[in-house]
Amino acid sequence: MADHLLEVRNLSVDFHTASGVVHAVRNISYHLDRGETLAILGESGSGKSVSSSAIMNLIDMPPGKITSGEILLDGKDLFKMNAEQRREVNGRRIAMIFQDPLSHLNPVYTVGWQMREALKTHGISSTQAQNEALRLFKRVALPDPERALDKYPHEFSGGQRQRVMIAMALALKPDLLIADEPTTALDVTVQAEVLALLKELQRETGMGVLIITHDLGVVSEVADRVVVMEKGQLVESGTVREVYHNPQHAYTKKLISAAPGKGEMHEPEASGDAILSVKDARKFYGGFEALKGVSFDLKAGETVAVVGESGSGKSTLARILLRLEEADGGTAKWKGKDLFTMSPGDLFKLRRDLQMVFQDPTQSLNPRMTVYQLISEAWVIHPEILPKAKWRERVAELLGQVGLSAEHMGRYPHQFSGGQRQRIAIARALALEPQLIVCDEAVSALDVSVQAQVITLLDKLRKEMGIAFIFIAHDLPLVRDFADYVMVMQKGEVVEFGTVAQVFDNPQKPYTQALLAASLDPDPDVQAANRNARLATAS
Amino acid sequence: MLRFIRKRALASLISLIGLLVMVFFLSRLTGDPASLFLPVEASAEMKAEFRALHGLDQPLLVQFGQYVGNVVTGDLGESLRKARPALDVVLEAFTWTLWLAVITMTLVTVCAIVVGSLAAFRTGGFFDRFSSMLSLIGASVPDFWLAIVAIVIFAIQLSWLPTSGTGTLTHWILPICVLFVRPFGIIVQVVRGSMISALSSAYVKTARAKGVKSGPIIFVHALRNAMLPVITVIGDQAASLLNGAVVIETIFGFPGVGKLMIDSILQRDFNVVLAAILVTAFAIFLMNLVIDLAYALLDPRIRY
Structure with a gap:
């Protein structure tokens, strides 16, 4: 039997941490052949x-330690190689691209320098490296490739940076490309482009691709086979179609139903x-117009989702509504009073009614405050809401509402998981009994199953307490499940506004249609049909 | 860029003027040069004559006005003691200090970067623990004590090096070695901390995935990113050396600007004190400008 391109056998890895040994992966085995794409699907902490x-x-x-197993590349065990042989494999035989290309490219060297380094490290001459870098930049369709070589990573957009990473990874025509969440940080339309490019390059070179993702949509778009991981163990594997339509393990079923x-x-x-x-809300940053006159209405207990890609102005809108930044034009009437021109005194009272939940609960919760302090701080600032004697009782109640319990009160944010932290942030927002909560990508950083829980929670609050939501998101399926109205934004303008059904079932504007088309469906059959339709319109 | 330099120059000029005003009046509060310069038995007339000769009998404000007028035309006055232009006296001493500072800081920078980087590469290893201990001692040991101990051992007991003064290259060794210790200790710690975070960064992971060797990963990928906070501290340490390592220069009898300043203050040689302060302040302004430009050179995201 011929060797697989890559075979992982009984791999176990431990990490020794201050709080004991963590078994990051336990006895996992999988294999990958040339020309094939294998997806490793799992949530954060799955290993x-x-x-x-x-x-x-x-x-x-x-702190890591490989406690068992072997990794065979063309039948040769990587663990039995010496350091120098191992280094030679990296870049030449196996290359890797990562989730966040901005932090994965060295900020102080030009991308051309970094490309040439990849080539020269493996013995290619300077002039040849220069020509090769240029050829690769052209191949990944970077605009103005000659000049692009002399630019620094921060001078590119997110999608372009990922193209640079791909060009660099493919520089030495590796047999295996590992892509770790390659499109998670990108906008949907850019994600579709990058995935298409990867597929195309794979067809050209016949390399094997190992793609690591939490996103069922990405799996259904690019992978042939999938292995599902939970808590360091491999719980299921098979072809994408098999696994999606006929999941065997309870965890896989949960993951698919949570999508x-x-x-x-x-x-x-x-x-x-x-x-x-x-x-007609407007906002300028210097000469750049970030918001070009945005108008909409919101009723109590209603949810407006603001969707758009990076740079569309959706977060700017949130910030001016909460007066975290000043608007440069237009009005926003909150119960008859204009938010944008309100006096500081009125604004202070208004802060009670308007609350915000941010994207990253790790950053928005002060790490040195207990949950009790975090939530009750609202009443220190607005003492008229609740007498101090009742604070404990109310914090416990709020924690109960968001699915945590009273005994969590004395703990600090780092002792919670990401999803729990976001619930704490929501409980904190609820402490002021607001009438409107602005969620800025509030569930984007969470795992799919946790996302579903948080969305269910928000929906419950909306129904029971009549809270209105402005829900800023880039994830269209999520918006479809949660919102009443959808406002599609592009470059500071509202492109389309309508009920969820109108926008999703019958989008009018080409941009909305493109957004929906680029959004990935977890069902491989639906996704294949979408892809074919897209190719048909393209040709 | 030019606009940035102009802006910085203007801001520095303002602080320079403030400094000048403060030092001018404060130094004149410290006493009367006439009683120090003339013999104890000098008569009141002789003292009055001395004051009139040097303009010290004028009201303070008039003296200050004259002084500022002269400074603008580049004349910093005469040294009372040496009967030479104060600026010449200061520049002569400053050259000594400058050399001492440049040599010391070059050695410190190179050694601290190498030691700190290697310590960071294998955090918790033997070399890391050893260099951490060494740098901690270096950063905390009092330099005057170290200077005296060094003289006792190397100059007196072993007779390898001269105790003080200048003249041969060997005269430089002890002052440089003693001055080396503290900035080295401090900068090693900064380099180590900064390099640990740079080495655990995502772009280093990319470099490893590309198959780049350890040497370039440390000294090409991580180091340039880690240099920004290091440069700030290097500048800070260099400034304190440029100010004249007063204690060390005095102990080693080294004719630098620090020693000159102390001597001139004791002798109420006001013009020299003021000139010394102006010259060192100007040098520190230049150095800070160089540091700001170095930031932009190291990090393409910084543009002025």
Whole structure:
């Protein structure tokens, strides 16, 4: 029997931490052949990236330790190689691209320098490296490739940076490309382009691709086979179609059912007057117009989702509505008073009604405050809400509402998981009994299953307490499940506004259509049909 | 870029003027040069004559006005003691200090970067623990004590090196070695901390995935990124050396600007004190400008 290109056998990796030994992966085995794409699917903490780090020799030892197993590349065990042989494999035989190309490119060297380094490290002459770098930049379709070589990473957009990473990884025509969440940080349309480029390059070179992701959509778009990981163990493997349509393991079933975008769509049911009415909101940053006149209304208990790609102005809109930044034009009537021109005194009272939940709960919760302090701080600032004697009782109640318990009160944020932290942030927002909560990508950083829980929680609060939401997101399926209205933004302008059903089932504007087309469906058959339709329109 | 330099120059000029005002008046509070310069038995007339000769009998404000007028035309006055232009006296001493500072800081920078980087590469290893201990001692040992001990051992007991003064190259060894210790200790710690975070960064992971060797990963990929905080501290340490390592220069009888300043203050040689302060302040301004430009050179994201 011929050797597989890559075979991982019984791999176990431990990490020795201050709080004991963590078994990051336990006895996992998988294989990959040339021309094939294998996806490793898992949520944070599942150990999905550990095996690829072991393949690339990127695990720091200590604290890491490989306790069992072997990794065979064309039948040769990587663990039996010496350091120099191992280094030669990296870049030449196996290359890797990462989630966040901005931090994975060295900020102080030009991308051309970094490209040439990849080539020269493996013995290619300077002039040849220069020509090769240029050829690769052209191949990954970077605009103006000659000049691009002399630019620094920060001078590119996110998608372009990932193209640079891909060009660099493919420089030496590796047999195996490992892609660790390669499109997670990118906008949907850019994600579609990058995945298409990867597929194309794979067809050209016949390399094997190992893609690590948490996103079922990415799996269904690019992978042939998939292995599912949970808590360091491999729980299921098979072809993408098999696994999606006939999952065997309970965890896989849970993961597939948690994928957003399949539920009933909301029909707006709120009635009465608008509590917030935004007219022609504008914002400039120097000469750059970030918001070019945005208008919409919002009723109590209603959710408006603001969707758009990076640079569309959706976060700017949130910041001016909360007066974290000053608007440069327009009005925003909150119960008849203009938010944008309100006096500081009125604004202080208003802060109670308007709350915000941020994207990253790790950064938005002060790490040195306990959960009790974090939540009750609101009443220190607004003492009229609640007498001090009742604070403990109310904090416990709020924690109960967001699915945590009273005994969590004395703990610090770092003792919680990402999803729990976001619940704490929501409980903190609820402490002021707000009427409107602005969620800026509030669930983007969370795992799919946790995302579903948080969305369910928000929906419950909306129904029970009549809270209105402005839900800023780039993830369309999520918006489809949660929102009443969708506002599609592009370059500071509202492109399309309508109910969820209108926008998702019958998008009018080409940009909305492109966004929806680029959004990946977890069902491989649906995704294949979408892809074919896209190719048909393209040709 | 030019606009940035102009802006910085203007800001420095303002602080320079403030410094000048403060030092001018404060130094004149310290006493009367006439009673120090003339013999104890000098008569009141002789003292008055001395004051009139040097303009010290004028009201302070008038003296200050004259002084500023002269400074603008580049005349920093005469040294009372040496009967030579104060600026010449200061520049002569400053050259000594400058050399001492440049040699010491070059050695410190090179050694601290190498030691700190290697310590960071194998955090917790033997070399890391050894160099951490060494640098901690270096950063905390009092330099005057070290200077005296060094003289006792190397100059008196072993007779390898001269105790003090200048003249041969061997005269430089002890002052440089003693001055080396503290900035070395401090900068090693900064380099180590900064390099640990640079080496654990994502771009280093990319470099390892490309198959780049350890040497270039440490000294090409990580080091340039780690240099920004290091440069700030290097500048800070260099400034304190340029100010004249007063204690060390005095102990080793080294004719630098620090020693000159102390001597001139004791002798109420006001013009020399003021000239010394102006010259060192100007040198420190230049150095800070170089540091700002070095930032931009090292990190393409910084543009002025």
